[in-house]
Amino acid sequence: MSKAKIVITLEEKTLEKIDRLIGLHVFPNRSRAIHEAVEEKLERLEKNRLAAECAKLDPSFERALAEEGLSEDLAAWPG
Numbered sequence: 001m002s003k004a005k006i007v008i009t010l011e012e013k014t015l016e017k018i019d020r021l022i023g024l025h026v027f028p029n030r031s032r033a034i035h036e037a038v039e040e041k042l043e044r045l046e047k048n049r050l051a052a053e054c055a056k057l058d059p060s061f062e063r064a065l066a067e068e069g070l071s072e073d074l075a076a077w078p079g
Helices: 012-023 030-055 059-076
Strands: none
Touching: 030 059
16 A cells, blocks of 8 residues: 655644653554554544444334345245
């Protein structure tokens, strides 16, 4: 996967926390720490988006739809 170099601005306090984690060998360097933090945040946002979409579903309609498909499958089952 290709990578791009960027410049970001962080508060000193945040940078100190990152550097502390690097000192504890949680991350090998600042780039890796920030990369993993961004990836984790993006995954969390995506999960929240999917959860919000699922919340829009009507459980009784989804159940009826699943049962309809199940009954069709059972009718075609050799027996």
